[in-house]
Amino acid sequence: MDYAQNRRRLIRLIRIYPLIALGVLTLAYLLGAFSEQEDPLISQNVIITALYLFVGVVPLVFIIGFITVGRASDKAGLKNNKTHSKLNYNHAFDLPSEVMHGYKLAIITGRAPTLTGLTGDTYLSDASAKCTINKEHVPPVADCECGFYAYSEFAEAKFEGSINPGAFLLDVDLYGVGFKYARGYRAETQVVNELITPRRCQFCRILPAKVFVTTYKLGYDDTSWWQWQIRCVICSSSFKQEDKLGVKEMSARLKLLIS
Numbered sequence: 001m002d003y004a005q006n007r008r009r010l011i012r013l014i015r016i017y018p019l020i021a022l023g024v025l026t027l028a029y030l031l032g033a034f035s036e037q038e039d040p041l042i043s044q045n046v047i048i049t050a051l052y053l054f055v056g057v058v059p060l061v062f063i064i065g066f067i068t069v070g071r072a073s074d075k076a077g078l079k080n081n082k083t084h085s086k087l088n089y090n091h092a093f094d095l096p097s098e099v100m101h102g103y104k105l106a107i108i109t110g111r112a113p114t115l116t117g118l119t120g121d122t123y124l125s126d127a128s129a130k131c132t133i134n135k136e137h138v139p140p141v142a143d144c145e146c147g148f149y150a151y152s153e154f155a156e157a158k159f160e161g162s163i164n165p166g167a168f169l170l171d172v173d174l175y176g177v178g179f180k181y182a183r184g185y186r187a188e189t190q191v192v193n194e195l196i197t198p199r200r201c202q203f204c205r206i207l208p209a210k211v212f213v214t215t216y217k218l219g220y221d222d223t224s225w226w227q228w229q230i231r232c233v234i235c236s237s238s239f240k241q242e243d244k245l246g247v248k249e250m251s252a253r254l255k256l257l258i259s
C-alpha cells in the first residue's frame with residue numbers, strides 16, 4: 001500500500017470539503033430546511049438532523065482516516081528500519097547501489113540568487129553536503145540527519161510544492177554514499193539537473209510565468225531576506241530593472257537548466 005499516496009488523497013479531499021459543505025447547504029436550502037414552508041417535501045427536522053450528522057461525522061471520518069494511514073505507515077517504517085539495521089553502515093561500500101534520481105523543493109533567496117532548501121541551508125547546483133550538527137561528519141551519517149535529501153517520486157515533490165507556494169521543483173541526481181528512507185534518498189553529493197518553474201505567475205496565479213523578480217521579506221529579529229519568484233509580465237512590471245532577471249539570466253546565475 002502506498003501510504004504517502006493515501007495521505008495525499010486525504011489532504012486533497014479536505015481541500016474540497018468547503019465545496020462539498022456548500023453543496024450540502026444549498027441542497028438543504030432547496031429542500032426547505034431554512035424556510036417556514038407549511039408542508040415541506042422532507043420534514044425540516046430530518047434535514048436539520050442530517051446537517052448535524054454531516055457536520056459531526058465527516059471530520060470524524062477524516063480523523064479516523066489520518067490515524068489509520070499514519071499507523072499503517074509507522075508500522076511499515078518500523079519494519080523497514082528493522083530490515084535496514086541489518087545493513088552494515090560502517091562499510092558504506094557494501095550498501096546496495098542504486099541510481100539515486102529524485103525531486104525536491106527549494107526557494108531562491110539572496111540578492112545574488114542562491115538555491116536554498118526549505119530548512120534554510122543554501123547550496124550550489126553541484127555540491128557536497130555539510131553537516132551542521134557535527135563538523136566531524138562526512139554526510140550522510142546513519143544516525144544523523146545530514147546529507148542531501150530528495151523524494152524518489154515526482155508526484156510526492158509536486159504535492160509538497162502545492163503546500164509551499166514560493167518553492168520551485170528541482171530535478172536532482174544524488175551521488176556518493178546514500179541511504180534510502182521511506183520517501184526517497186539521503187546522500188553525499190547532489191547535482192541539480194533542472195529547475196522546473198511553475199507555468200503560472202507565482203503572484204496572481206493566472207497569467208503565464210515569465211520573469212524572475214526579487215522581493216524583500218521582513219522576518220523577526222534580523223532575519224529579513226530577499227526571495228525570488230517567477231511572475232507574469234503584469235505582476236513584474238512595477239519592479240526595478242535590478243530586481244528582475246530573465247529565465248536565461250537566472251539559469252546562468254544558478255548554473256542549471258531552467259524549464
Ligand SMILES: [Zn+2]
Nearest residue numbers: 131137144146
Ligand atoms: Zn551529521
Ligand SMILES: [Zn+2]
Nearest residue numbers: 201204232235
Ligand atoms: Zn501575475
